Amino acid sequence: MLPQVIIIGRPNVGKSTLFNRLVGKRLALVDDQPGVTRDRRFGDAHLLGLDFTIVDTAGWEDDEAETLPGRMRQQTEAALATADVALFVMDARAGLTPLDEEIAQWLRASPVPVILLANKAEGRAGESGLLEAYSLGLGDPVAISAEHGEGMGDLFESLLPHLEPLQPPEEEEIDEEDEEALLRGPLKLAIVGRPNAGKSTLINRYLGEDRLLTGPEAGITRDSIAIDWSWHDPKSGEDREVRLIDTAGMRKKAQVIEKLERLAVADARHAIDFAEVVVLVLDATRGLEHQDLKIASMVLEEGRALMIAINKWDVAEDASGLFNGIRDALNEGLAQVRGVPLLAISGRTGKGLDELMTAAFSIREAWSRRVPTAALNRWFDDALSANPPPAPGGKRIKLRYITQAKTRPPGFVLFGTRLDMLPESYKRYLINGIRRELGFDAVPIRLNLRSPKNPFANKK
Numbered sequence: 166m167l168p169q170v171i172i173i174g175r176p177n178v179g180k181s182t183l184f185n186r187l188v189g190k191r192l193a194l195v196d197d198q199p200g201v202t203r204d205r206r207f208g209d210a211h212l213l214g215l216d217f218t219i220v221d222t223a224g225w226e227d228d229e230a231e232t233l234p235g236r237m238r239q240q241t242e243a244a245l246a247t248a249d250v251a252l253f254v255m256d257a258r259a260g261l262t263p264l265d266e267e268i269a270q271w272l273r274a275s276p277v278p279v280i281l282l283a284n285k286a287e288g289r290a291g292e293s294g295l296l297e298a299y300s301l302g303l304g305d306p307v308a309i310s311a312e313h314g315e316g317m318g319d320l321f322e323s324l325l326p327h328l329e330p331l332q333p334p335e336e337e338e339i340d341e342e343d344e345e346a347l348l349r350g351p352l353k354l355a356i357v358g359r360p361n362a363g364k365s366t367l368i369n370r371y372l373g374e375d376r377l378l379t380g381p382e383a384g385i386t387r388d389s390i391a392i393d394w395s396w397h398d399p400k401s402g403e404d405r406e407v408r409l410i411d412t413a414g415m416r417k418k419a420q421v422i423e424k425l426e427r428l429a430v431a432d433a434r435h436a437i438d439f440a441e442v443v444v445l446v447l448d449a450t451r452g453l454e455h456q457d458l459k460i461a462s463m464v465l466e467e468g469r470a471l472m473i474a475i476n477k478w479d480v481a482e483d484a485s486g487l488f489n490g491i492r493d494a495l496n497e498g499l500a501q502v503r504g505v506p507l508l509a510i511s512g513r514t515g516k517g518l519d520e521l522m523t524a525a526f527s528i529r530e531a532w533s534r535r536v537p538t539a540a541l542n543r544w545f546d547d548a549l550s551a552n553p554p555p556a557p558g559g560k561r562i563k564l565r566y567i568t569q570a571k572t573r574p575p576g577f578v579l580f581g582t583r584l585d586m587l588p589e590s591y592k593r594y595l596i597n598g599i600r601r602e603l604g605f606d607a608v609p610i611r612l613n614l615r616s617p618k619n620p621f622a623n624k625k
Contacts, residue, residue, distance in 0.1 A: 176224025257291030
């Protein structure tokens with residue numbers, strides 16, 4: 166386990182910019198308006214040889230606990246309880262505010278070591294704010310510019326005495342080609358869907374704590390939040406590692422007007438790219454809508470294994486009719502992949518959550534499956550005998566053999582002649598046969614066609 170370093174401060178002082186600087190990627194959403202970050206976000210940080218987990222938090226606001234800002238503050242308080250070091254960020258250009266002083270008073274009462282950072286300190290504009298920071302009683306402030314990368318050496322020196330004793334021993338990296346090792350690794354499971362479908366509530370139920378902000382307000386989640394968690398499999402009795410990824414709700418493109426929501430939806434799409442299995446969460450009180458089918462198609466186009474969970478099942482009306490209606494609509498709307506796993510769940514009561522996780526591990530295994538070439542071509546010969554390829558215009562299409570080129574998602578290469586004349590319907594016949602006969606279930610499959618080059622094509 167890496168030591169944890171938490172970033173704390175009032176809204177719009179540059180916490181997410183510092184987070185992105187330390188992880189070396191633009192993971193956290195950044196915008197000029199205050200209050201962009203709402204949930205805790207974790208990242209792997211590297212600073213001049215120091216490795217640690219950096220935790221971005223929502224801007225500290227002095228509001229009642231039941232309000233959204235109040236619930237955001239409770240998330241920050243929970244994060245401090247597990248931190249090894251706290252980075253208190255203030256805005257050197259704006260100078261000290263009463264809210265900065267309130268945060269400093271709270272941090273002084275905590276046993277966690279605190280490093281005071283005066284951000285935006287580049288140039289003369291930040292000099293007065295830097296001097297004011299001494300009055301907080303948290304030691305010498307470290308002048309930095311998260312946006313321009315200034316002061317990172319001084320930050321390293323401040324972190325070194327706290328983090329050096331906590332550095333873990335070096336581990337061997339998993340070879341990306343070692344498929345068995347990848348299957349033993351954590352299941353990367355992204356939760357997607359329209360706003361207010363109950364995605365964050367579902368994850369909180371799995372974790373057994375209010376780890377993510379929830380509430381009646383639609384669109385609370387903005388950043389894609391990854392959480393490492395261990396699921397206890399009730400059937401095998403084993404604990405299995407999972408990386409749960411919560412994402413922002415995806416509305417119709419025409420309804421996404423604000424820049425910040427566009428960024429949040431783009432971040433959700435980015436999270437899908439890094440997932441192995443994606444769970445599309447539907448709201449049982451609203452059923453299946455066109456936007457859900459668009460999200461499902463996008464997941465399949467990205468080559469990810471797809472599952473669909475009907476949430477809020479405990480308040481569904483005409484449950485049987487709803488389930489069958491959604492199944493029929495999926496078969497019609499996702500004709501390219503029939504039989505996508507469909508489960509009825511309730512994030513509020515816990516119904517069906519173990520079944521969902523069992524199915525997710527199972528579909529990841531199918532998504533990662535490699536078929537030996539000999540077995541693949543035995544199936545191929547049988548498929549050709551049962552239904553030979555057509556001969557459009559009397560010209561015979563000759564299919565020679567097939568091989569599996571990749572996994573995750575499964576990709577196959579079909580070799581033969583006149584493949585440019587092969588109808589789409591026959592390609593679908595082969596893909597459906599691969600799924601049905603070779604154990605790939607409802608995962609997306611890529612089939613590429615390759616013909617030998619004609620050596621006389623360019624000769625006159």
